[in-house]
Amino acid sequence: MTTPDPKNLVPAEQEVQMERETGPWRDAWKNFRKNKIALVGSVIVFFFILLAIFGPWIAPEGINDQKLTERLKSPSSQYWFGTDDFGRDIFSRVILGARISLGVGFFSVIGSVIVGSALGIIAGYYGKWVDTIISRVFDIMLAFPSILLAIAVVSVLGPSLVNALIAIAIINIPNFGRLIRSKVLTVKQEEYITSARAIGMKDFRILISHILPNSLAPVIVAGTLAVASAIIEAAALGFLGLGAQAPAPEWGKMLADARNYLRNAPWTMIFPGVAIMLTVLGFNLMGDGLRDALDPKMKT
Amino acid sequence: MTKRKAVLEVKNLQTSFFTDDGVIPSVDYVDFEVREGEILGIVGESGSGKSVTSLSVMGLIPSPPGKITSGEILYNGTDISKYNDKKMRSIRGNEIAMIFQEPMTSLNPLFTIGSQMKEAVLLHKKGWSKKQAHARAVEMLKLVGLPRAEELMKDYPHQLSGGMRQRVMIAMALVCDPKVLIADEPTTALDVTIQAQILKLMKDLNTRLNTAIILITHDLGVVAETCERVVVMYAGKVVEEGPVEKIFTNPEHPYTKGLLASVPDMRFKKQSLYSIPGNVPKPGSIKEGCRFAARCSEVFGRCTVESPPLYQTAAEHKTRCFLYDTEEVANHDRAIVES
Secondary structure: OOOOOHHHHHHHHHHHHHHHOOOHHHHHHHHHHHOHHHHHHHHHHHHHHHHHHHHHHHOOOOOOOOOHHHOOOOOOOOOOOOEOOOOOEHHHHHHHHHHHHHHHHHHHHHHHHHHHHHHHHHHHHHOHHHHHHHHHHHHHHHHOOHHHHHHHHHHHHOOOHHHHHHHHHHHHHHHHHHHHHHHHHHHOOOHHHHHHHHOOOOHHHHHHHHHHHHHHHHHHHHHHHHHHHHHHHHHHHHHOOOOOOOOOOOHHHHHHHHHHHOOOOOHHHHHHHHHHHHHHHHHHHHHHHHHHHHOHHHOO | OOOOOEEEEEEEEEEEEEEOOEEEEEEEEEEEEEEOOOEEEEEOOOOOOHHHHHHHHHOOOOOOOEEEEEEEEEEOOEEOOOOOHHHHHHHEOOOEEEEOOOOOOOOOOOOOHHHHHHHHHHHHOOOOOHHHHHHHHHHHHHHOOOOOHHHHOOOOHHHOOHHHHHHHHHHHHOOOOOOEEEEEOOOOOOOHHHHHHHHHHHHHHHHHHOOEEEEEEOOHHHHHHHOOEEEEEEOOEEEEEEEHHHHHHOOOOHHHHHHHHOOOOOOOOOOOOOOOOOOOOOOOOOOOOOOOHHHOOOOOHHHHOOOOOOEEEEOOEEEOOHHHOHHHHHHHHHHHHHO
């Protein structure tokens, strides 16, 4: 037997070190990074997030700088995306609209995730009549077409951006609730939950520190995808005049205002429409990538 | 040897499951005791009620549908079976701990070994600092023979082998010095060499820490190696109880005899292995008579009508079989003489 060459030992040692630096989340990130399309999606999303944050500093004009002499100008070097019927710069309005759309998307989803997860966890963990009540309420909510339900909620609360946000949050609650409930049902059968109980852990503690983290992966995926649909729903409500009110540069509202000029000034419609499409596309691609990365069945 | 004090006594325990098909008693009037610092083996086939018994002791029977319908579980003389959840939590882990069959799934995959160990320490040691908890966790990992304990604290469960995870589980169970450790098939999911190591570790910890261990298993080899006393269970009832040497050299109940006969003996090449004919009856399906009667080779008239009690056949030996009824034996002798 020859003595091992010390040079050969180094890579093995490194490998051990590298293997140490793994965790479920780190593995997911590794998988995600391999997925090029998902990365493209994330870049788009990241781009719009930057727009949303730094919009006021990027946009050349304000949201309501009307120049009536410059109405319905086609795209040019001065007005990149052209101007609308009040002579407002569409480029600036699209940029500033990112904050509204993404804001509605994020906050409505955060709201529905929090409420939906809480209800779903309670239903899934405690079961019995609690589960029956919560699940049936979800079923009833899901029986309505979501946009109809949103319109109903907004008509009760009155049309405004905040109310549109609340309405979108409410209609998404049952989706998350059912998702996390089904996940909790499987997680609570796991042996580590029984062993946590066997060392004397409280129900609440088990819920928070063991069941919740293990049920979160599908919620993250569904949440990303839900941001996309929330943005569309906000635009739809805006289009119907039930969401953001003039002069807010909400993309859906801009589409609605551009309806009359579709033939003469198509740019008034194209650019807000493209903005909606790109954001939604970005979130969908990213969500798909996250699903593949977090899905245990996809692990190689 | 003087008889040691009992730490845990299970008296007349009946645990039933309320299903759509009616009430099914999974554990039916089971009696046994665990003495200070001993290793008690509970043996039986699948479905004999071993696991339900241990979960009943821990108060972890999923309810509904399960419920302890009668009996007492005395820990140091106080009945814990009627404790509410809050009181029970102070017993779990602190006084009685439990480890499970599947080490692969007994640890939360999302957290490091260290954070789970520390959590277990801090659960019962209120007022301990994180540092103290860390030190205790490392100490326990070392105690169960895990190398490089400090580094292991930062590892995730999936980075450990099955044997290592079972050691972590044992360490976690023993973190608060419980008086009784219930091990539900702790070695079933491990390969044979690791099995031997884990059993050796448990035996070693038993002598060092004086923790009583209830070892639940279907493997008679495991019992022979580790236990001092054995309880044999069949279809929710204790059929035989006694010291391990007695059970192995002089089994009394036909079921125990059958079990021992089915252990393959490497010394002799046999054409076929012995197996007890039939299956364990479905719980609740046998209403009268001895539950083993249908599979028993020594069955006689009385067995199908009456349910036998536990007969004390020697100082520490009990058997649930009419063959050990002194009257029955006398009758039998008389019959032989008369014929």
